[in-house]
Amino acid sequence: MPTPYAFSTRLYIDGRRTDGGSDEPVVVRNPATEETVAEVPQSSLADVRRAIAAARRAFDEGPWPRMRPAERAAVLLRLAEEVERRLPELVAVNMAEAGSVRSLAESLQTRVPLAHLRDMAERVVPSFAWERPMDPTVAPGIGISQGVLRREGFGVCALIPAYNFPFFLSMMKVIPALAAGCTAVLKPAPATPLESLLIGDFADAAGLPPGVLNIVTGDTEAGRELTTHPMVDLVSFTGSDAVGRMVHTQAADSLKKVVLELGGKSANIVRADGDLDGAVRSAFTGITTHAGQGCSLLTRTIVHESVHDEFVERLCTALAVIRVGDPADEATTMGPLISGAQRDKVEKLIRAGEEEGARLVCGGGRPAGLDRGHFVEPTLFADVDNAMTIARTEFFGPVGVVIPFRADEEAVRIANDSPYGLSGAVWSADTVAAYDMATRIRTGGVTINGGSAGVNPRSAFGGYKQSGLGREWGAFGLDEYLQTKSISWAAR
Template identity: 85%
Template sequence: MPEPYAFSTQLYIDGRRADGESDKRVVVRNPATEEVVAEVAQSSVADVRRAIEAARRAFDEGPWPRMRWAERAAVLLRLAEELERRLPELVALNMAEAGSVRWLAESLQTRMPVAHLRDMAERVMPAFAWERPMDPTFAPGTAVFQGVVRREAFGVCALIPAYNFPFFLSMMKLIPALAAGCTVVLKPAPATPLESLLLGDFADAAELPAGVLNIVTGDAGAGRELTTHPMVDLVSFTGSDAVGRMVHSQAAGSTKKVILELGGKSASIVRADADLDGAVRAAFSGITTHAGQGCSLLTRSLVHASVHDEFVERLHTALAAVRVGDPADEATTMGPLISEAQRDKVEKLIRAGEEEGAGIVCGGGRPTGLDRGYFVEPTLFVDVDNAMTIARTEFFGPVGVVIPFRDDEEAVRIANDSPYGLSGAVWSADTVTAYELATRIRTGTVTINGGSAGVSPRTPFGGYKQSGLGREWGEFGLDEYLQTKSVNWAAR
């Protein structure tokens, strides 16, 4: 690796490191080389329960939920300082376990979560309406009533992020939960646990009270314990829509609140008057960023028939120049998929597209000369109907489809004809029409002509339909981790 990286292979429960009760180990592999990066303690159900009980004690008896917001903000800022000090280690570790190319590891994967953390402590928490008075209410013949509306921590939270952005997704859940005064049990994905496990060291350095943050590992069994245990009040999950539905069902037995950030098959509408260079760059990014392993990436390009061929030609040229390989190589512009199983899934969907009659403009196989690592070529399909499997199923791989349309009505219909509703885009020189189209697209986020706030904490993130429930980031994310209580009294 370009730099040394540190990590822990132990669980973190009640402010202490622990090996766990199970003899089983979680093997973490570098997806670019297939080499073992580490073997991590595998949580038993008993370990998960100990973590939940520690979080419950910390919430019911500890100081964290009862601190003033300013006191919690001070701890979050200390945490931010520690993260900033050790960013090079996190970057190298992310490249090793998640397969990110360097620019992605240095930006969205690591620095952006720290920016969100600082924003929460410095902007959101000071301005948030933690408590506000109610207008006096007169009940004729009785009394005048007054009161306050309080926002209080939801309780014990189970946080379950996905493998693709391990540190980013863990922090996007942890930041609002801690800011709200909640206590948490964090269970990272089995494929990428190392960055999340390192958070225990950062918590110690920031002097976070014991039991407020607990970190366990594990597979479906550990997840099921978190989603069903009666001491857990809220579950926040990021992953596939199939597993998300399972999480929702499991949590319903004890009426937990559930926040779900699930899949996407986001459409980019390219009108005849669009800036083709910008639209092609967006489509290129949707296919190649983290090898397509991003739920909000634009993977369906809906292109007006009059510019369809030119769009495809430009995108083909850009994809042909992609350098696929090990992220440790500075020349690499696209890395691997996370695992052999994920590569198999992507290749199976590519074959399904061919069988359904779609045409492959470029890619479709494995890069030559890369005998190890879970690599797939950037792949572009044309002659695609929106009813095809490849237009409706999330690949989570470097594959995009181009679908022509004749008019705006057809474009909106195709964009909305999806089980998902996470992101979208409109490209047009007519910004008024572009805005009108954006309001009709049933997704949580729509960008116009590439004008995106990106992953700014000032914007809410979440989806419609099977893309999930709730919102994340900034004050919108904080709101999800708070209960609303009214306290009333008679004024006279």
């Protein structure tokens, strides 16, 4: 079927648009209506290999890795200008393929990655220590050893984002890879390829040399080719911990560097003296933002037993005003899950919570009057034991759990009793006690009383334990795509 969009939805390989070698297209469906949004080419293995070869050639022979960092930053700024010019188009595509409500599509999905792009070009690259002298050392019988330490691009990168934040996650990989002087093959999730394919237009407008960025489609077979191909030096993947382990294993044979941003079951600790209004807002956001399809959302709230019942009542009242529906309707405040399969998974976990004895206090079903689309009501369980399935498994849906505790030590123990460690929060009038708890929670980021670096590019994003390896955003993200080279000589 013809695409309704003005941009090309063909593959982007070696600076050119091309059709995929597979006869079966990738069908992109609107998760709110289940209608077909577009059909895009399905990459064959030959397509993926051509993209890898183009990236390899561009890194080994092309100008991009040999440009001065400031020259690459200038290209990134031109790319940012093109992104900004076409923001309305990005927003519309995001709402259609990812099911975001407009407020989310206009902020975290699109404008935030644009801010990260500008920050990389304007702040990080100019201030980064790309080369610095080594301290001279006297070597008896040899002379004075001296030299420099250089930071150089890692090589060819396979970039594999998840479906929930298509443009955001793609750009969080593309930005540091390009700034570092790497070349890349970007493979978006099959459910949401359109925004990533649009990046090819931005690359052309910015004057990116051919082969520096290549964009292919595909699912498991294409992903396996990217994670095992000997010409790929680094793999950056965002998705579930189960697939992350597969990626790590596949990359191990050729000892590729692996950056993984995986799942979460983040703890939101509310002490007895915590601001209940603020804590309720944070739990509400964790359940309803993008229908709970976010790895760092706060979905496991650990509340002091003295305020547990009041907290649950307030949160249920807040959830009751959510209007679930098609994001195309301006009155909608929470959209759909990405697919029927994802809704089935969420509903199965809801049933497990009921069977294990958790108290279902609101939601739990499908919204009335929505016969099409992958919708689930905002759902809350109370009196949850941390050993229950619903306290240990990532829903990736609009479901929260509330776990009571008596003492700070117990709250920290519950927070850490998880295979994940991506984000977290503490609410307390005693900021010293809150900070102490934050230092003891084994997680990549903690906010206190709602104060947050949020998606600030000066912060670092990543997880402990099964939430991943490495960090993203700003200078921390750039560092993952760089090698350190020592060049030394003897001064006689």
